[in-house]
Amino acid sequence: xxxxxxxxxxxxxxxxxxxxxxxxxxxxxxxxxxxxxxxxxxxxxxxxxxxxxxxxxxxxxxxxxxxxxxxxxxxxxxxxxxxxxxxxxxxxxxxxxxxxxxxxxxxxxxxxxxxxxx
Numbered sequence: 112x113x114x115x116x117x118x119x120x121x122x123x124x125x126x127x128x129x130x131x132x133x134x135x136x137x138x139x140x141x142x143x144x145x146x147x148x149x150x151x152x153x154x155x156x157x158x159x160x161x162x163x164x165x166x167x168x169x170x171x172x173x174x175x176x177x178x179x180x181x182x183x184x185x186x187x188x189x190x191x192x193x194x195x196x197x198x199x200x201x202x203x204x205x206x207x208x209x210x211x212x213x214x215x216x217x218x219x220x221x222x223x224x225x226x227x228x229x
């Protein structure tokens with residue numbers, strides 16, 4: 112997917128990820144994320160279109176932060192898997208929004224991305 116097609120601010124952010132798919136757990140490391148997607152470094156591959164559970168862990172926060180997302184596999188590369196976020200609970204979405212806003216060059220733009228388009 113080209114950057115021009117992305118509609119949400121994407122930020123570099125490194126955090127541990129566990130991906131649950133059909134009874135298998137895949138470990139990886141998130142390298143960038145947005146309000147609607149993320150890319151995870153891993154040597155594993157999943158089928159495009161698979162919907163998985165993603166758990167993000169930030170063990171260095173006090174208390175350690177963990178949140179959960181449902182995501183669809185959009186692409187596989189030599190270095191990892193690109194996902195589109197399809198569902199999250201309110202608390203997990205709030206954490207995601209705060210992380211993206213804090214890491215973004217323009218935090219106000221991140222908040223505007225949540226508003227309906229005219």
